[in-house]
Amino acid sequence: MEYCVTGKVLEFLLFFLLLLLLQQCSSLKVTVPSSQSSLIGRDVLLPCTFRVDNPPVNPKFLALLWHFGDKEVLRYDTKGKVSSPRLSIDEKLILEGNASLSLSNLTISDGGTYRCSVIYSPNTQQKEIRLHIHAVPEVAVAKRTLVQNQGTSLQCSVTDFYPQPITVTWLRNGKLLANSVLGPLHQNADGTFRQNSTLTLTPSDTLNNPEIVCQVQHESLPTPRQDSYKVQYGVPPSVQVYSAKINGRPEQVFVCEATQFDPEPLQIKWILNGKIAEDQRKNKDGGFNKGSYYFLNPTSGSQEGNISCEVDHETLLHPITETLQLRQEDEEAKYSAGNIAAAIFLTMLLTGAAITVGLWFLIYRKKYFQRFRVSHIHRSQMLDGEKVTLYCVASDCPKDPQVIWTVEENDGKKMEITEDEPQPQGEGNMLLDQEFSVRTDRTETDGRHNVTSSLSFTPDVSKHKGMSVFCKFVCDGRAKEEKLDYLIILKPKDSMKLSLSESGEVLSCLTLQEFYPRDIQIRWSCGVGHYKELESKEKPTDNSGSSFNIESECKLPGHLFKDPGFKVRVTWNHRSSDEEESREFSATDPDFPWRPQMEEIIKPDTLIHGTEGKFQCKILGYFPDALEVKWLRREAGGQELFSVCPSEKYKIPEMEQKREADGTFSCTVSLIVSVSAITEKGAEFICRVGHPSLGEPLERSTGALSVRGVPVMTNITQKDTHIIMEIDQFYPQNIEVTWHRAGKDRKDYKKIPDADIHNELYENSDGSYRLTSVNKINKNNLYITALVQHETLNSPIKKEFLREKKVYYLLSEGQKPDPLPKQTDPAPNNEESGRGSEDAGKTQIPPVTGQQNVGNAPGEGKSNGKKD
Secondary structure: OHHHHHHHHHHHHHHHHHHHHHHHHOOEEEEOOOEEEEEOOOOEEEOOEEEEOOOOOOHHHEEEEEEEOOEEEEEEEOOEEEOOOOEEOOHHHHOOOEOOEEEOOOOHHHOEEEEEEEEEOOEEEEEEEEEEEEEOOEEEEOOOOEEOOOOEEEEEEEEEEEOOOOEEEEEEOOEEEOOEEEOOOEEOOOOOEEEEEEEEEOHHHHOOOOEEEEEEEOOOOOOOEEEEEEOOEEEOOEEEEEEEEOOOOOOEEEEEEEEOOEOOOEEEEEEEOOEEOOOOEEEEEEOOEEEEEEEEOOOOOOOOEEEEEEEEEOOOOOOEEEEEEEOOOOOOEEEOOOOOOOOOOOOOOOOOOOOOHHHHHHHHHHHHHHHOEEOOOEEOOOOOOOOEEEEEEEEEEOOOOEEEEEEEOOOOOEEEEEOOOOOOOOOOOOOOOOOOEEEEEEEEEOOEEEEEEEEEEOOOHHHHOOOEEEEEEEEOOEEEEEEEOOOOOEOOEEEEEEEEOOOOEEEEEEEEEEEEOOOOEEEEEEEEOEEEEEOOEEEEEEEOOOEEEEEEEEEEEHHHHHOOOOEEEEEEEOOOOOOOEEEEEEOOOOOOOOOOEEOOOEOOOOEEOOOEEEEEEEEEEEOOOOOEEEEEEEOOOOOOEEEOOOOOOEEOOOOOEEEOOOOOEEEEEEEEEEOOHHHHOOOEEEEEEEOOOOOOOEEEEOOOOOEEEOOEEEEEEEEOOEEEEEEEEEEOOOOEEEEEEEOOOOOOOEEOOHHHEEEEEEEOOOOOEEEEEEEEOOOOOOEEEEEEEOOOOOOOEEEEEEEEOOEEEEEOOOOOOEEOOEOOOOOOOHHHHOOOHHHOOOOOOOOOOOOOOOOOOOOOOOOOOOOO
C-alpha cells in the first residue's frame, strides 16, 4: 500500500515537472517603457518588443493586440492585420519580436494609456505604456507705444500650449517685475490652451526706454521661451466728431478727426446703434492727422439711436469713442456731452465800473471766435477717372461763414472756386475741360453757424498729379484754412510670382503697379508662428511720370517649405490705404505652384499566376523634395486598406527623385508583386502620395485586378491501356482537353469518344487549378494526339504519340521519339496522391482507370468531379 502511494506521488511529480518544462520552453517576455512623450502634430513610435525562449517565432501561434484605454485599436494574427489609417505596425519586424505601434499626426486626444498584448500560444503577456502629448506655447507681447510719465499696462499672450500649467514672469532689463496678473485659462477647439498675462507699469518702470521681457516656462520647453519689447513713447490722439446735412442731397455726412498723435498708425471705425457700420468710406490725410467720414442714408429705422466714432492707437489701452445722438424729429445730429471741447469761460470777474461796453464786446467776439473750428479736408479714395468729393467742416462760427476752395498746380498757379458760382471755362484756364462743383450746407444752433462744404470733380492723373487743394472759411472777418496735398492717390495693383533658382531657392517676387505717389514701403518676413525679417531687393520703374511700378524680390531656402506650418509674408504701406496691406503664402496654399501631379498607375495587361507583376506610377512637378509614398492593398470585396511592406511577396524598389529643368522634382515609384491567383484575384493596389503642399494625400488605384494562369504540362505517363496526362497551374478553371486517334494513316485523325476519356479537376492551395486527363487506348490506335485549349494560350498545346509494340512514344520535332514512362506500381492512397501547387511536376499522379475518382490532396479544395 505504501509502495502504491509513493508511486502515485512520483507520477504526479513527474507530470508537474513536465508541465513546468513545457511552460519554460514556450515562455514569453514582453518589454515596453513606462512612458513616451511627443509633440502635437508629430508621429510617434510606442516601443513594444517580445522574446520567446525557442526562436524563431512561429506565426501560427502568434497574435498581437494594442488597446487604447479599453478600446482595441490594432490586431495582428494569422488572419491578417486589422488597424486604422493613423495606427500601424511594421509587419516585417514582427517575427523578429518587434510589435511597436506607430501613431501619425498626433492630437491631444491621443494622449493616455496604451496596452501592448502578445499572445504566443499558450502564453499571454501584456504591458502598459503612457503617452504624454505636448504642445509648445507661442509667446507674444502686444507691442504698444507708451505715454511718457504715465502708468500703463502690457499684455503677453501665451497660446497653443498643452498641458495646462505654465509659469509667466516679466523682466525689466533682466530684473524681475512682480506686478503682473495671469488671466483666465481658455481652451481651443483642438484641445490646446491659451492664457494672457497683464503687467502693470508705473512711470518709473518705463524711464530710459527699458527692454521688457515676457518669459514663459512649460514642460514642453527645455529652456524658457520669451518675447521682448523695447519701450517707445508716443502721443495719444485728440478726437473730434462733426455732422451736417448736404444741400440738395438726402444723405447725412459724419466726419471723425484724430489729430496730434504719434506714431502714425491709427485705426478709425464707425459704430451705428452698437453695430459696426459696414457701408463706410474712409480717408487718410497723411502725416500725423487722420480722418474718416461716413454717409447715412435716410432709410427706415436709421434716424434714431446713435452713431459713434471709435479711434484706436498704440498709445491707448482702450479706444477713444465719441458719440452723436440721432434724432428723428429734426433729422439732424446733436452733440452729446463731452463731444465738443469745453468752452473757454471768462475767468475775469466783470466789474460794472471798471469794464467798458467796448471791452465787453471785444471779449465777447474773441470768446466765440475761439470756439470756431475747421476740420481737415477729408476725401474718399481717389482713383483715376472716378468722380470724388472732398469735404471740409466748419463749426461754431458767430456769423455765417464764407467758403472758398482753391486748386493749386505744381508750378504755383492757382484757381479759386467759390460756392454757388460756376467755374470759368475757356482758353487759358489752368484746368481746361475739367469741371469742379462746390456744394455747401449751412445750419444754425443757438446763434452758432455750422457749415459743411464739398468740392467734387473727376481726377485725371496726367493733369492733377502733384496738385494741392485749399479750403478756407472766413468767419466774421477772420479766416481759417486747411490744405490737402497729393490730390491724386492711385492704389497699387498687386501680383505675386514664385519661381525656383538653380540652387534650390524659392524666389518670391511681389509686383505693385500703377500707384501714386511714389513713396511706398515693402517688408518681407517668414517663420513658423514667429516671423523674422528678411532681406529683399526692390526695382522701381516710372510709367512716364503718371504712375509708378515696383518689383520686390526675396530669396528663401527651399528646404524651409518642407514644414507645412512655414509661411512667408510681404506687407506694404502706401497713402492709398488706411491700413497696411499684405500677402501671405505657404506650401499648403491651394495656388502653391509646385504641388505633385500623379499619373495613372502603369500595370501589366494581364497578371500571370506564378510570375511577378510590376506596377509603376510617375509623380512630377513637386517642390520641395519631401515626398512620402505608401503602397496600400484592398482585398477583393473588402473596404479596409492594408499597408504593403517589403517581403518575399512584395518588392518596393527605392524611390529615386530627379531634378527637372524647371527646378521641380519627379520620380517613378514601383511595386513588384509575386502574383498568386488566390490573393491577387479581385484585389486592388493603391499608391498614396503625401507632400507638404497637400492637405489630403493624392491616390491612384490599379482597380480590381484580373489574374490568369497559363497551363503547364507537368506529367505524361502510360499505365497498361491508359495514357495519363496532367496539366497544372492554369487559371481560371475553364479548360478544354480533346483526344484524337488515327490508324496507319497519320492524317486520318478522328476524335476519341467521351466514354474513353476521363478528366478530373483539382484546385491547388495557391488558387490555381490542375487537371488529370486519362485516355483509354484502343489496340487499333497507332497515333494519338491530345489538344489543350485555354484562354491564356494563343494556340493550343499539342501532344502527339506513336505506338510501337504496345508502347507509346511522344513525338517531338527534330528529336528521337521517347517511350512514355510506365506506371506499374500500385495506386497510392488518397493522401499520398494529393499535393499542393508548390510540388507541381515532382510527383506523378496515381494511375486512373475507368471512372475512378482521384482523392483530394491534404489542404486542397475538393475535386470538382468534372467530366469532359
